[in-house]
Amino acid sequence: MMAESAAGSKRIVREGIAQGGIIHGGDLDAARAAFPGAPEPWLDLSTGINPWPCPLPPIPAEAWARLPGRAAETALREAAAAFYGAPSPDHVLAAGGSQALILVLPRMRPLGTVAVLGPTYAEHAAGWAAAGHRVAGANSLDACDADVVVVVNPNNPDGRIVPSETLLALAERQAARGGWLVVDEAFAEVAPACSVASAAGRPGLVVLRSFGKFFGLAGVRLGFLLGEPALLRDARAAVGPWAVSGPGLAVATAALSDSAWIAATRHRLADAAARFDARLAAAGLRVAGGTSLFRLVDDPRAPGLYDALGRAGVLVRRFDYRPEWLRMGLPADEAAEERVKVAIETFTNRWILRSK
Amino acid sequence: MMAESAAGSKRIVREGIAQGGIIHGGDLDAARAAFPGAPEPWLDLSTGINPWPCPLPPIPAEAWARLPGRAAETALREAAAAFYGAPSPDHVLAAGGSQALILVLPRMRPLGTVAVLGPTYAEHAAGWAAAGHRVAGANSLDACDADVVVVVNPNNPDGRIVPSETLLALAERQAARGGWLVVDEAFAEVAPACSVASAAGRPGLVVLRSFGKFFGLAGVRLGFLLGEPALLRDARAAVGPWAVSGPGLAVATAALSDSAWIAATRHRLADAAARFDARLAAAGLRVAGGTSLFRLVDDPRAPGLYDALGRAGVLVRRFDYRPEWLRMGLPADEAAEERVKVAIETFTNRWILRSK
Numbered sequence: 001m002m003a004e005s006a007a008g009s010k011r012i013v014r015e016g017i018a019q020g021g022i023i024h025g026g027d028l029d030a031a032r033a034a035f036p037g038a039p040e041p042w043l044d045l046s047t048g049i050n051p052w053p054c055p056l057p058p059i060p061a062e063a064w065a066r067l068p069g070r071a072a073e074t075a076l077r078e079a080a081a082a083f084y085g086a087p088s089p090d091h092v093l094a095a096g097g098s099q100a101l102i103l104v105l106p107r108m109r110p111l112g113t114v115a116v117l118g119p120t121y122a123e124h125a126a127g128w129a130a131a132g133h134r135v136a137g138a139n140s141l142d143a144c145d146a147d148v149v150v151v152v153n154p155n156n157p158d159g160r161i162v163p164s165e166t167l168l169a170l171a172e173r174q175a176a177r178g179g180w181l182v183v184d185e186a187f188a189e190v191a192p193a194c195s196v197a198s199a200a201g202r203p204g205l206v207v208l209r210s211f212g213k214f215f216g217l218a219g220v221r222l223g224f225l226l227g228e229p230a231l232l233r234d235a236r237a238a239v240g241p242w243a244v245s246g247p248g249l250a251v252a253t254a255a256l257s258d259s260a261w262i263a264a265t266r267h268r269l270a271d272a273a274a275r276f277d278a279r280l281a282a283a284g285l286r287v288a289g290g291t292s293l294f295r296l297v298d299d300p301r302a303p304g305l306y307d308a309l310g311r312a313g314v315l316v317r318r319f320d321y322r323p324e325w326l327r328m329g330l331p332a333d334e335a336a337e338e339r340v341k342v343a344i345e346t347f348t349n350r351w352i353l354r355s356k
Numbered sequence: 357m358m359a360e361s362a363a364g365s366k367r368i369v370r371e372g373i374a375q376g377g378i379i380h381g382g383d384l385d386a387a388r389a390a391f392p393g394a395p396e397p398w399l400d401l402s403t404g405i406n407p408w409p410c411p412l413p414p415i416p417a418e419a420w421a422r423l424p425g426r427a428a429e430t431a432l433r434e435a436a437a438a439f440y441g442a443p444s445p446d447h448v449l450a451a452g453g454s455q456a457l458i459l460v461l462p463r464m465r466p467l468g469t470v471a472v473l474g475p476t477y478a479e480h481a482a483g484w485a486a487a488g489h490r491v492a493g494a495n496s497l498d499a500c501d502a503d504v505v506v507v508v509n510p511n512n513p514d515g516r517i518v519p520s521e522t523l524l525a526l527a528e529r530q531a532a533r534g535g536w537l538v539v540d541e542a543f544a545e546v547a548p549a550c551s552v553a554s555a556a557g558r559p560g561l562v563v564l565r566s567f568g569k570f571f572g573l574a575g576v577r578l579g580f581l582l583g584e585p586a587l588l589r590d591a592r593a594a595v596g597p598w599a600v601s602g603p604g605l606a607v608a609t610a611a612l613s614d615s616a617w618i619a620a621t622r623h624r625l626a627d628a629a630a631r632f633d634a635r636l637a638a639a640g641l642r643v644a645g646g647t648s649l650f651r652l653v654d655d656p657r658a659p660g661l662y663d664a665l666g667r668a669g670v671l672v673r674r675f676d677y678r679p680e681w682l683r684m685g686l687p688a689d690e691a692a693e694e695r696v697k698v699a700i701e702t703f704t705n706r707w708i709l710r711s712k
Contacts, residue, residue: 024597026423044422053421064607065409066400067382067574096452096577099596107463123596130593212423219420219602221452237486240459240479241380243452245601246575251420 025327026218031315038313043336044329046317048156048187048294050269051332053216054261057254063246072249079256084197084209086226091200093232095243098186098210098223099123104238105182105206106131108231112147112179117162119321120152124184141170149174152184154191157296157319157327159289161194168199175204182206189214189262190269190292200226213293214265215255220248269293272330279337280328283344290327297326301348308347314340381683382574387671394669399692400685402673404512404543404650406625407688409572410617413610419602428605435612440553440565442582447556449588451599454542454566454579455479460594461538461562462487464587468503468535473518475677476508480540497526505530508540510547513652513675513683515645517550524555531560538562545570545618546625546648556582569649570621571611576604625649628686635693636684639700646683653682657704664703670696 025046032042063072077089086092095101106114106128114128118137128148129135138144141151141162149170154161171181185207188195200207207226212218222244225235244252255261269292276295277287285305288298294317299305306318306326317327331337381402388398419428433445442448451457462470462484470484474493484504485491494500497507497518505526510517527537541563544551556563563582568574578600581591600608611617625648632651633643641661644654650673655661662674662682673683687693 024423027426029426047423049421049423053417056420061409062575064412064573064575066405067380067403067568068577070383070385096456096601097596097598099598100452103594103596217420218423218598219418221424221598221601238459240453240455242455242577245452245577245604247603248601 025315025317025329028315031310035310035313038311040313043314043331043339045331045340046315046327047213047218047329048291048327049213049218049329050216050265050293051330052265052268054251054255054258054265056251059247059250063250066246068242068244068246068249072246072253073244076244076249076253076256079253080209080224083256083262084207084224084226085195086197087201090229091226091232093225093227093235093239094249095223095225095235095239096245096248097212097221098184098208100239100243101208101223101225101235102127102184103130104235105180105225106133107238108234109133109148109180113145114148114150115144115146116150117141117144117152117155119158119319120150121156121184121186124150124152124182141166144170147177147179148182149179150182150184152186153194154187154291156187157290157294157317157325159291159294159296161191164194164196164199167196168202168205171196171199171202171205175202180204180206182208184208186210186213187291187293190266197226201228203228206231211252211255215252217251217255220251221245222248222252266292269330276328276330276337279341280344283341284348285344288325292330294327294329297328298324299326300324302326305344305347308350309340309343312339312343312346314343381671381673381685384671387666391666391669394667396669399670399687399695401687401696402671402683403569403574403685404647404683405569405574405685406572406621406649407686408621408624410611410614410621412607415603415606419606422602424598424600424602424605428602428609429600432600432605432609432612435609436565436580439612439618440563440580440582441551442553443557446585447582447588449581449583449591449595450605451579451581451591451595452601452604453568453577454540454564456595456599457564457579457581457591458483458540459486460591461536461581462489463594464590465489465504465536469501470504470506471500471502472506473497473500473508473511475514475675476506477512477540477542480506480508480538497522500526503533503535504538505535506538506540508542509550510543510647512543513646513650513673513681515647515650515652517547520550520552520555523552524558524561527552527555527558527561531558536560536562538564540564542566542569543647543649546622553582557584559584562587567608567611571608573607573611576607577601578604578608622648625686632684632686632693635697636700639697640704641700644681648686650683650685653684654680655682656680658682661700661703664706665696665699668695668699668702670699 077092081089114133114135115138116125125135174181209224211222273292285297290296319325433448437445470489470491471494472481481491530537565580567578629648641653646652658680675681
């Protein structure tokens, strides 16, 4: 089950992060370098970020000028606890992105074994391995016999959902062995039934939430750790004071409290995902999974299609470990949908001609 | 020389941060709780943050919505390298506050001995101790025989300046023993002659810079690590991707490049500091040191004066280890100056009456 040694993966991970080896979505600068003739502006569908951002509230000059105060941070944790359904604001810690928390968690436990239910977001395995833990990927929860089990739910990139009852039972088993179940709910806003955030007070259960994706404000850099207050105290020490920017506190507190926008956006994203699926199907592509924030295409022509989209100035997400997969975020408007459709059809027509 | 055991200080530090035990400036919420009858709005002189913020540039909607891109991060490092005089942008790493970097550095070395030239900003000793190093305070550089020496220059809170030649010689000695000299230049914008940023490529020399203080934008959360590119690669892995918010990148790149504002602000702060010193002297208080971003009052009546200022809604910074010290940031306008003067005079008159 252990795919690589801790030392080996540590080296790879370090070099990977330093030299850009872990590929992430959203890197238009790299896309421009790879496809220098592509038309501007680029259409970036390589992330799972909502293309219709939550409106920004007025930001007081103080939020920029002063160190973020405790009252603002408490207000944010209160809004987050209410929205996520956490037991209390004391079960919520805010940091400068869930990525920062992914790097903090591995340093809060003695070195041990970690099973990551995969394939999934690469930073989890990378973070635990870099800290010296023995990390293995696992294809099913039954194969996850480890001190720490990491589940992204819904999963990125295939949208696989583990029912909350299954996770809560697993969290109990993990707690019994002194272990953790880490559930990364980065996309759970669009699948709220699967969230275990309301159980964040139970021993052994650690939940990560991401602000930027559903709210369409990834530039804010804000993520949350939900768990037992004692565990959050350790995490807070590792994260340090003033981890979230003042403007970020103001923007996110308003957004997390805007229940009308939240409800409307869930509908809007679900409608847009269904419409995009129909477009992709009409272009001959099979959608194998996803969430309403991103769709996963499964097609043997994916590598060629990736290049064709790139030449047309459309960036999607590919996966070294699954060349037949392409993940696509939602186009923001009809013009964007049309641009994707034309690029796909140009490619598939050429492909059909070549195949004849 | 070693003041406390690593394990003991680790416990204290963890609890301290979690429960607010390390006192920081800028905590108006705590001040309101301590002085419930004080007039609003509070006048916060408890930090060394410039009260006249650099004007905000227009912030593109993209900066909020998208993950911060490489081009924006490179532009920031270029502007920072030019302003600080670092050898190149590859000698600069940006993070979400110099505080984040203070917590990262101790995890980049094997456990060893650390000497912090003190008294100074408490987070340095706390960060190294929390990571397990043996930390000791030192009153002079001659007493700093340790694997890592930390110098805040100009020092907070007394403004003591160690000449750059002394630091460069020390860095060379530290490098020869495989050690580091960490120079925290959080306030060096107002004392540029003492900066060793231009030597940041030399082995063993690590320089920290803080964006928010001089530019008056502490809410942005941005700090820089200047050092050898190989060392920065390790630090970058520990900090993780997208460490600075998109709006922060936009604001700081503009501010660091605004040489007219920078030059005018150096003058403005120096003038304001001189005027404030005269006011304090007229009120009978001795200014023992500081920089043009904060002044340090040394007076046996400091504890009573702190309370009197608090009751008048003026927050200044006191120090557990030096009860006779009060650090004061600059009042932003004449009304603020007058408010401080009246509060001090009310207190000193009462003090004189009581002493009779």
